[in-house]
Amino acid sequence: MQTQVLIIGAGVTGTGLARDLAMRGVDCVVVDKQDVNAGASGGNHGLLHSGARYIASDAAAAAECHAENRILKRIAPHCIEATGGLFVAVAGDDENYITDFADACRRCRVPVMAVEPKDALEMEPALSRRLIAAFAVDDATIDPFRLSLNNMAGARQAGGRLLRHHRVTGFEVHAGRIRHTRLRDEITGRDLFVAADVVVNAAGAWAGTVAGLAGAPLPMRCSKGTLLVTQSRLASRVINRLRRPTDGDILVPGGTVSVLGTTSARVADPDGVYPEIDEVDAIIAQGAAMIPELATSRYIRAFCGVRPLPGDGAAFADGDGDDRAASRGFLLMDHHRAPERLANFITITGGKLTTFRLMAEKTADLVCERLGVVAPCRTHCEPLPDATTERWTQPGLAPAEWWRRKAGGDLLLCECEIVPQSTVDQIVAGLGALGGRPNLNAVALRSRIGKGPCQGTFCSQRLAAYLYDRGHLAGDVGIEQLRLFLRERWRGQRPLLWDLPLAQAELLEAMHCGLFGLELD
Amino acid sequence: MNDERCDVVVIGAGLTGLAAALFAVRRGLDTVLVGRTGALGFASGLLDLLGVHPVGGHTPLEDPWQGITALRADQPQHPYALIDNPAIERALGTVLAFLAANGHPYITRPHRNQTVPTAVGTLKTTYALPCTMAPGAMALARRVPCLLVDFHGLKGYSARQIAATLAGVWPGLTPVRIAFPEAHGELLPERLARALDTVPAREKLVAAIGPHLGEAAAVGLPAVLGFYHSPAVVAELQQGLGVPVFEIPTMLPAVGGLRLRELFETALPAMGVRSLWQQWVDGARRLPDGRWRFSVAAPSGEQHFTARGAVLCSGRFFGKGLHADRHGIREPLFQLPVVQPPHRADWHHKDLLAPEGHPINRAGVAVDETFRPVDGRGRLVHDNLFAAGTLLAHQDWVRQKCGSGLAIATAYAAVRACAALI
Ligand SMILES: Cc1cc2nc3c(=O)[nH]c(=O)nc-3n(C[C@H](O)[C@H](O)[C@H](O)COP(=O)(O)OP(=O)(O)OC[C@H]3O[C@@H](n4cnc5c(N)ncnc54)[C@H](O)[C@@H]3O)c2cc1C
Ligand SMILES: Cc1cc2nc3c(=O)[nH]c(=O)nc-3n(C[C@H](O)[C@H](O)[C@H](O)COP(=O)(O)OP(=O)(O)OC[C@H]3O[C@@H](n4cnc5c(N)ncnc54)[C@H](O)[C@@H]3O)c2cc1C
Numbered sequence: 001m002q003t004q005v006l007i008i009g010a011g012v013t014g015t016g017l018a019r020d021l022a023m024r025g026v027d028c029v030v031v032d033k034q035d036v037n038a039g040a041s042g043g044n045h046g047l048l049h050s051g052a053r054y055i056a057s058d059a060a061a062a063a064e065c066h067a068e069n070r071i072l073k074r075i076a077p078h079c080i081e082a083t084g085g086l087f088v089a090v091a092g093d094d095e096n097y098i099t100d101f102a103d104a105c106r107r108c109r110v111p112v113m114a115v116e117p118k119d120a121l122e123m124e125p126a127l128s129r130r131l132i133a134a135f136a137v138d139d140a141t142i143d144p145f146r147l148s149l150n151n152m153a154g155a156r157q158a159g160g161r162l163l164r165h166h167r168v169t170g171f172e173v174h175a176g177r178i179r180h181t182r183l184r185d186e187i188t189g190r191d192l193f194v195a196a197d198v199v200v201n202a203a204g205a206w207a208g209t210v211a212g213l214a215g216a217p218l219p220m221r222c223s224k225g226t227l228l229v230t231q232s233r234l235a236s237r238v239i240n241r242l243r244r245p246t247d248g249d250i251l252v253p254g255g256t257v258s259v260l261g262t263t264s265a266r267v268a269d270p271d272g273v274y275p276e277i278d279e280v281d282a283i284i285a286q287g288a289a290m291i292p293e294l295a296t297s298r299y300i301r302a303f304c305g306v307r308p309l310p311g312d313g314a315a316f317a318d319g320d321g322d323d324r325a326a327s328r329g330f331l332l333m334d335h336h337r338a339p340e341r342l343a344n345f346i347t348i349t350g351g352k353l354t355t356f357r358l359m360a361e362k363t364a365d366l367v368c369e370r371l372g373v374v375a376p377c378r379t380h381c382e383p384l385p386d387a388t389t390e391r392w393t394q395p396g397l398a399p400a401e402w403w404r405r406k407a408g409g410d411l412l413l414c415e416c417e418i419v420p421q422s423t424v425d426q427i428v429a430g431l432g433a434l435g436g437r438p439n440l441n442a443v444a445l446r447s448r449i450g451k452g453p454c455q456g457t458f459c460s461q462r463l464a465a466y467l468y469d470r471g472h473l474a475g476d477v478g479i480e481q482l483r484l485f486l487r488e489r490w491r492g493q494r495p496l497l498w499d500l501p502l503a504q505a506e507l508l509e510a511m512h513c514g515l516f517g518l519e520l521d
Numbered sequence: 522m523n524d525e526r527c528d529v530v531v532i533g534a535g536l537t538g539l540a541a542a543l544f545a546v547r548r549g550l551d552t553v554l555v556g557r558t559g560a561l562g563f564a565s566g567l568l569d570l571l572g573v574h575p576v577g578g579h580t581p582l583e584d585p586w587q588g589i590t591a592l593r594a595d596q597p598q599h600p601y602a603l604i605d606n607p608a609i610e611r612a613l614g615t616v617l618a619f620l621a622a623n624g625h626p627y628i629t630r631p632h633r634n635q636t637v638p639t640a641v642g643t644l645k646t647t648y649a650l651p652c653t654m655a656p657g658a659m660a661l662a663r664r665v666p667c668l669l670v671d672f673h674g675l676k677g678y679s680a681r682q683i684a685a686t687l688a689g690v691w692p693g694l695t696p697v698r699i700a701f702p703e704a705h706g707e708l709l710p711e712r713l714a715r716a717l718d719t720v721p722a723r724e725k726l727v728a729a730i731g732p733h734l735g736e737a738a739a740v741g742l743p744a745v746l747g748f749y750h751s752p753a754v755v756a757e758l759q760q761g762l763g764v765p766v767f768e769i770p771t772m773l774p775a776v777g778g779l780r781l782r783e784l785f786e787t788a789l790p791a792m793g794v795r796s797l798w799q800q801w802v803d804g805a806r807r808l809p810d811g812r813w814r815f816s817v818a819a820p821s822g823e824q825h826f827t828a829r830g831a832v833l834c835s836g837r838f839f840g841k842g843l844h845a846d847r848h849g850i851r852e853p854l855f856q857l858p859v860v861q862p863p864h865r866a867d868w869h870h871k872d873l874l875a876p877e878g879h880p881i882n883r884a885g886v887a888v889d890e891t892f893r894p895v896d897g898r899g900r901l902v903h904d905n906l907f908a909a910g911t912l913l914a915h916q917d918w919v920r921q922k923c924g925s926g927l928a929i930a931t932a933y934a935a936v937r938a939c940a941a942l943i
Contacts, residue, residue: 276866513920
């Protein structure tokens with residue numbers, strides 16, 4: 001396979017870069033060892049930062065967030081809910097931080113407005129009565145799945161290609177250039193070689209590992225964060241705790257739910273991370289100080305992601321070694337100028353979801369310079385088109401469509417989240433365009449299937465049966481697909497199994513293990 | 522205020538409670554049964570005795586009785602270790618005879634488990650099969666060419682999926698999808714089953730399947746073949762099509778369990794069990810003379826029962842016999858001691874399908890050899906309180922495939938001990 005640019009990693013950064021390059025007429029291939037947003041881009045808070053969270057730790061990042069927040073609201077409004085945000089302090093919080101907050105925001109040019117606590121309580125009745133200060137900021141929420149899927153769809157329209165389930169396993173370097181990149185097809189086990197003029201490493205927290213394959217040392221720290229999804233939406237705005245960033249201090253709405261987080265724990269390896277039970281308890285305890293209801297809410301899912309933080313920590317972390325104080329700025333590394341002197345290898349990592357477009361722009365500038373392409377970036381002014389096959393992750397969207405078109409034969413496969421057969425058909429069509437066979441997890445990634453209170457007990461088999469009926473699954477792969485789907489859902493359920501969700505899990509196991517025997521060979 | 526006396530109150534009307542009430546009334550005890558039917562309404566109707574031992578061993582047991590003997594040696598705390606094989610056989614025999622007498626014969630094979638296909642195309646090992654599913658075990662054993670029928674509008678059941686998944690072990694399965702006579706849109710299993718209780722619907726179904734029969738030597742359908750009269754429905758389809766017809770267990774809620782529930786709910790009151798269906802015991806207190814006084818929140822107001830003994834068959838978390846919050850597991854009605862892992866972090870494995878099963882599934886109420894709950898040091902909690910079924914500790918019915926057998930055998934042993942006491 002041949003291309004001008006090979007992009008490693010299909011997170012927000014890699015897919016954003018693909019669209020940027022495609023719009024400049026550059027041919028590119030994006031590869032991911034799993035699927036779109038399998039990394040941090042699928043395991044984050046979905047907060048489109050106003051910048052106010054970083055005013056104390058990283059003024060430059062705060063200003064970048066603010067600028068990108070405005071651009072994205074303009075070019076991708078369909079991926080964003082302009083909720084606004086509040087920073088709130090409760091009795092006992094650091095008075096100095098509260099006093100300095102507004103000035104610090106202004107210094108970083110982050111708009112902020114003081115709100116009387118009684119008004120804040122009226123705006124958000126779920127807030128603690130022990131509120132002592134509140135400020136309104138421009139926070140919003142962003143759907144990272146829709147964002148990446150739309151970016152990729154945009155890139156594909158201009159000729160870009162996506163290879164899912166292809167892992168980069170090595171590089172053939174000759175005379176200071178990467179001649180070939182070796183990929184392994186994770187499904188068939190076959191090797192594939194790509195010859196590219198430029199190779200971009202956008203592998204997030206895995207960027208260090210990928211660079212290592214090319215003999216380029218790139219120290220990275222992996223900071224895991226865990227998040228909890230509540231069953232209902234507890235607030236209409238983003239709520240931040242008004243203090244230095246710590247555990248359980250942000251509640252972000254997402255359609256019909258709220259997402260509470262997060263934590264920061266250094267992990268050695270970005271693979272094999274799970275949301276842990278002690279993290280869940282810590283997040284709930286902290287969150288409840290801000291929003292008391294969080295102590296008793298029903299939670300439907302936990303998930304985690306690994307933040308890509310460039311550097312070995314010494315230069316970034318503050319005295320107590322908290323990675324949250326590390327720079328949220330991004331690292332664009334031209335390996336031509338590094339000691340390894342690789343002429344056609346570039347790494348882009350670090351940064352944030354909020355700043356992905358800027359990261360893509362700077363990277364594309366460098367790639368174009370290397371290729372001798374003269375074309376300006378247009379992603380800051382040209383709207384991001386909304387591809388219909390990529391739309392179904394938005395909570396409430398599939399139900400709305402279903403009610404609107406309610407055709408007798410269009411059965412609901414997921415009754416919790418109201419996902420009908422027709423939605424699955426559209427997703428499968430989108431996947432088909434990628435040249436891949438649909439599987440349960442790929443459909444789940446692109447829809448709300450399995451994300452409701454039944455935890456996937458019913459929709460898993462309904463979806464499997466449907467995919468067989470439509471000829472998308474064959475042979476006995478359905479069994480393995482069911483296992484993979486249920487295992488993936490389980491990661492997020494396990495730390496939250498008490499009260500009703502535990503009873504639901506028991507039913508799930510009774511059916512899938514007791515009756516179907518999926519745990520047996 | 523309504524206040525009644527009885528010999529024994531059975532709490533919970535899952536399979537355990539239903540079986541306990543049956544055993545109690547058979548022993549001549551004046552029996553009150555209070556409870557919801559719980560998990561039974563979701564179950565397949567298959568009666569497992571022991572399908573897997575040791576857990577993680579992956580090969581289903583051919584002979585469940587041998588398996589139980591081995592289990593007893595390996596896990597002396599398992600409830601099966603508190604009962605001997607002849608007693609388990611008597612218990613099962615009583616229930617199977619009762620089901621047959623009430624129109625739902627089950628098929629067992631001496632000292633053998635049986636295997637049937639499921640809706641996801643796996644093979645399920647079980648002990649007693651409803652007679653409507655038994656021809657499926659036979660067809661599978663001989664790998665006869667079969668027509669697998671499914672219906673437009675029945676979600677989660679695909680004949681094509683079953684045929685494709687089983688093709689490696691059972692070639693010659695041909696899927697076909699037809700319209701269920703006079704039904705449109707989404708089909709609910711229970712409605713189909715009730716429709717097939719009527720003769721015209723069965724005739725139309727035969728007519729719809731006939732043209733697809735081809736070389737098939739048997740026909741498999743989702744388990745919706747009749748609600749009250751399933752054996753007759755299957756016999757009639759068989760006659761109409763001229764080949765054996767069998768049911769394949771569907772995903773839940775499955776009709777197989779509902780049939781059992783209906784059967785018990787009709788037969789037990791007729792045998793003299795005072796039954797308070799779908800009602801809840803919300804208080805238990807011991808009187809100075811040692812008897813139990815239970816309060817039941819009935820729609821007609823609070824009702825009370827005074828009993829000489831009680832059998833707790835309240836199930837696990839789904840049945841609400843156990844309750845968990847973030848800090849631990851409780852038995853809510855009697856506040857009985859619950860055997861459990863020390864921390865929530867140890868409740869479940871990170872892998873849903875970990876071969877050894879989740880430690881929380883072995884949590885529960887521990888009992889002595891007379892099925893009376895004991896505390897951590899093995900001391901009796903109450904001398905006239907007995908416990909049975911999935912509520913019990915030291916078993917994992919889901920992984921061991923012993924749900925129904927455990928329910929029936931422990932109900933039998935608990936009632937036997939209770940009768941001996943009073
Ligand atoms: C808990 C948490 C909360 C966060 N909340 C926010 C927030 O609210 N707002 C915000 O702006 N930012 C947030 N972030 C940060 C943001 O999510 C990340 O900065 C961003 O998603 C990184 O995107 P990426 O594309 O660079 O990396 P990733 O999304 O991690 O993508 C890297 C991809 O590379 C692939 N890959 C790795 N190795 C290989 C290989 N060898 N071959 C092929 N493919 C490979 C992976 O499968 C992965 O899909 C949060 C992060 C975390 C962890
Ligand atoms: C999905 C599924 C698949 C199954 N598949 C199989 C199978 O393949 N093979 C097999 O053999 N078995 C199967 N089973 C059945 C299972 O084995 C039986 O349901 C179980 O063994 C019986 O459990 P139980 O009666 O102890 O508990 P439950 O069925 O939970 O019944 C306990 C009942 O007690 C009631 N209760 C609790 N507290 C009170 C109170 N205070 N007052 C009144 N009522 C109360 C509860 O509401 C509940 O209805 C399956 C079950 C399910 C759910």
